[in-house]
Amino acid sequence: MASQQPWCCSFSSASRSQPGSSEVTTDNFFLPEAKSTQKRKLSQKRKTLSFQFSTDGHLSPWPTYTSGQTILQNRKPCSDAYQKRAGSWQQQPFGTGKPRYLEQLENYLRKELLLLDLGTDSNQELRLQPYREIFEFFIEDFKTYKPLLSSIKNAYEVMLAHQREKIRALEPLKAKLVTVNEDCNERILAMRAEEKYEISVLKKEKMNLLKLIDKKNEEKISLQSEVTKLRKNLAEEYLHYLTERDARKILIADLNELRYQREDMSLAQSPGVWGEDPVKLTLALKTARQDLTRTQMELNTMKANFGDVVPRRDFEMQEKTNRDLQEQLDSLRADYEEVRKEHELLLQLHVSTLKERDQFFSELQEIQRTSTPRPDWSKCKDVVAGGLERWQMLAEGKNSDQLVDVLLEEIGEGLLREKDFFPALGYGEAIPTFLQYEGLVENKKPTKKEVINLLKDAWKERLAEEQKEKFPDFFFNFLEHRFGPSDAIAWAYTIFENIKLFRSSEVMSQFYAVLMGKWSESVYVNQKETIAQLLKDMTNVDTQNEGLLTMEQFSTILKNTFPLKKEEQIQELMEAGGWHPKSSDADLLNYRSLFMEDEEGQSEPFVQKLWEQYMNEKDNYLHDLKKELGLELHDEVNLSKLRRALMNTDSSLDKQTVNTYMSQAFQLPVSELPEEGDEMEAGIVVGLQTALERLQVIDIRRMGPREPEPAS
Structure with a gap:
């Protein structure tokens, strides 16, 4: 009877899930007795339901409305024939209600779910049982x-069993997580309590220290008041003792006078005086009167001479005041003399400034009269690809000369x-070897980034092995x-035209200078080695490998790596690296970012400033050499004079370095250079301008500190 069911009914029946199959369920998977018991119960229920639900011993064929219809072979439910059959069934006079078997199954399911009380939070396994x-x-x-329905049921049961096992395995972890969470919360609470206690202790200590500070301040104020009072008492006692000393001297003088008077009276009242000779007494009286007259004259003279004399104490005070005033006068005279000299210098500077102002004003008027107006660089946005936004990016931070180069590069590109x-340029002697060719050469048209990457690869290969051949070869x-022999000449012309055009690119301009012989390879190699050594020194100081240095460490490394640089140059490097005058020595610097490059090979401002200082130092060194020679550019210099000038300019040069410089200046091998003091030195000459240009090509630099100039 089941084989006669229509396809739609079978499919809808197969899409439902129910227990009772021969497959072992999750609950009785490990319990065979529970399995057999459940199967007996389901068998009894099935017999009861089959007897109750079925009518006339077979299932209702709803919605086919016919009991004897079978599914046609090779027909789909959605085909036209099937729809015609469905239409013919709908025309049958049977009712359209659900089959009794389906209704009773739905009622049974509804009752079972009501018994499980789905309104409460019941077990999910019990809810699946109906x-x-x-x-x-x-x-x-x-x-x-x-078989198909059993396999479907078994697949779902196996998956449920697997998920249940995973849940059971995760239960201990959940409990452990709860335990760990509680422990962490307890630790946090304990730490907070401890911190709160420490804070309270520190607050109490702070209050005690504040009270102690207030107490010390009060003691300091009281001690200051006592010192002031003692100083006042000391001054009063000093004045009192001075007065007592003067009074004591006066009393001593009065006592001496009284003693002398008493002696005179005692002599006058002595009994032997009345027995003296009157003539003798007359002579004594006459002599006494003469002495009295002389003494009176002397007293008058003394009064006349010393009548205005002040006491010694006042004299000493006035003398001390006079010395202080004299010292102040001398200091003011020295200050006045210094200010007078500065005033004279300022007057001279003012006069020279006025002359320079008048000169500059006249030059300005002449420039304004003869110069052309500054170009409006915003007009270039219509010429440059990318419009205004790209032109602003290209023109940022550049002067007029650099903007002209940028514009020429854009037009040339x-x-x-x-x-x-x-x-092609042919096979002439003046043509570089890598450009010697006749005919037309294909333009490979690479991008700027591709050319830069190719040049970097060439430098890597050149530095990886010690090449003895010349750089163009x-x-x-x-x-x-x-690229192969066939395309090598095309790529050579293409790269040459690109590096000749893009002078603003560091990689291209440096490669072009070395390729055309304007620089030697040692210039590029030594600069790269210097940068690598500087990065290594910074990495050695960074013991924590955090990529950070303090400004003090950064300054120390620069001074140790470049001992010959001036303080202004070190400060320029620090500013290029990110230091500002308002920054403190403890500020941190990401030193690794100073040595990074962008996609086009452009270095950071720090590396660019290093290169700029190197070129300026080379120019200054050659300028000092020319100054030491004391010759004009059109003059000639011999080998001995240039050797002596090199040693005088930089006394730290060793013999090998001097011979290298001489070999480059005179284009002679080092082995063919005559020894110092040889007569042949005077016969080897070269133009000074030519010698300086040749020395400009190589890596020439000062080896020792500049000797101080003699004081004028």
Whole structure:
């Protein structure tokens, strides 16, 4: 009877899930006795329901309305024939209600769910039990689909068992997580309590210290008042003792006078005086009167001479005051003399400034009269690809000369991309070896980034192995190895035209200078080694490997790495690295970012400032050398004079370095240079300008500190 069911009914029945199959459920997977008991119960329920639900011993064929219809082979439920059959069924006079078997199954499911009281939070396994039973009834009744439905049920049961096992395995972890969470909360609370206690203790200590400070301040104020009072008492006692000393001297003088008078009276009242000779007494009286007259005259003279004399104490005080005033007068005279000299210098400076102002004003008027107006660089936005936004990015921080180079590069780049071929330069002696070719050469039209990456690869290969061949020959061999012999000349012309055009790119301009012989390779190599050594020194100081240094450490490393640089140059490097005058020595600096490069190979301002200082130092060194020679550029210099000038300019040069410089200036091998003091030195001459240009090519620099100039 199940095999005669329509396809739609079978499919809808198979899409439901119910228990009761021969597969072991999750609950009785490990319990065989529970399995057999449950199967007996389901069998009894199935027999009861089959007897109750079925009518006339078979299932209702709803919605086919016919009991004997079977599914046609090779027909789909959505096909036209099937729809016609469905239309014909709908025309049958049977009712359209649900089959009794379906209604009774739904009623049974509803009752079971009500018994489980779905309104409460019941177990999910119990809620699935009625569905299992209904699905088991379908499996048992539909014999044809029993294997398929059983496999579906088994797959779901196995998955449920697997998920249940995973949940059981995670239960201890959940409990452990709860325990750890509680422990962490207890630790946090304990730490907070401890911190709160420490804060309270520190607050109490702070209050005690504040009270102690107030107490000390009060003691200090009281001691100051006592010192002031004691000083006042000391001054009063000093005046009192001075007065007592003067009074004592006066009393001593009065006592002496009284003693002398008493002696005179005693002599006058003595009994032997009345017995003297009157003539003798007359002579004595006459002599006494003469002495009295002389003494009176002397007293008058003394009064006349010393009548205005002040006491010694006042004299000493006045003398001390006079010395202080004299010292102040001398100091003021010295200050006045210094100010007078400064005033004279300022007057002279003012006069010279007025002359310079008048000169500059006249030059300004002349420049305004003859100069052209400044160009409006915003007009270039219509010429440059990318419009105003790209032009602003290119023009940021550049002067007029640099803007002209940028504009020429942009225009030249457009013209360069329009060319499909380059005319070859031939095989002349003045043509570099890597450009010697006749005919037309294809323009490979690489991007600027591709050219830069190619040049970087060439430098890596050049520095990786010690190459003895010249740099132009190496460059052409590199292109042959990279692109093959057939395309090497095309790439050589393409790269040459690009690096000749893009002078603002560091990588291209440096490679062009070395390739064309304007610089030697040692200039580029030594600069890279200097930067690598500087980065290594900073990394050694960074013991924590955090990539950070303090400004004090940064300054110390720069001074140790470049001992010959002036303080102004060190400060310029620090400012280029991110230091500001308002920054403190404890501020941190990300030193690794100073040595990074962008996509086009442009270095950071710190590395650019290093290169700029190196070129300025080289120019200053050659300028000092020319000054030491005391010659004009059109004059000639011999070998001995140039050697002596090099040693005088930089006394730290060793013999090997001097010979290297001399070999470059006179274009002679070091082995062919005559020894110092040889007569042949005077016969080897070269133009001074030529010698300086040749020395400009190599890595020439000062080896020792500049000797101080003699004081004028």
